Amino acid sequence: MVGAVTDAAALVPMLCPSAAKIMWGIDASAAGYWFAMGYAAALMVGWTFLLIWAFLKPCERRMVAVLTMVVIVGLAVTEIVTAASGLIDVGKVVPTLILQSILLGLFVVGYFKSRSR
Numbered sequence: 001m002v003g004a005v006t007d008a009a010a011l012v013p014m015l016c017p018s019a020a021k022i023m024w025g026i027d028a029s030a031a032g033y034w035f036a037m038g039y040a041a042a043l044m045v046g047w048t049f050l051l052i053w054a055f056l057k058p059c060e061r062r063m064v065a066v067l068t069m070v071v072i073v074g075l076a077v078t079e080i081v082t083a084a085s086g087l088i089d090v091g092k093v094v095p096t097l098i099l100q101s102i103l104l105g106l107f108v109v110g111y112f113k114s115r116s117r
Helices: 002-015 017-024 031-056 063-084 090-115
Strands: none
Touching: 002 017, 002 031, 002 090, 017 031, 017 090, 031 063, 063 090
16 A cells, blocks of 8 residues: 555656656656656556555455566666766655665565465
């Protein structure tokens, strides 16, 4: 459920330019930003509902945890590459990298605990 709440919260900077400016320090007014974020927000909403669905029967749907780990690693790699390229200040991605590390740990523990049932 923590993953679903986090995904829902991630929609804020995707859909609110002022939040994107605060969080990432980028100009979110460009058309390309809105195109990319529209796609990303649609996927984020879908993944939020997928996580809620998995939460209802965590043992039977534990593979959602594995898929979510892949997504988290992909998001983290994207942030690292973007910060390394200088597009976003490194300090802007540190909080989300910490959050992603915590989420990754929770999903790993949840997956392995669900296997023992």
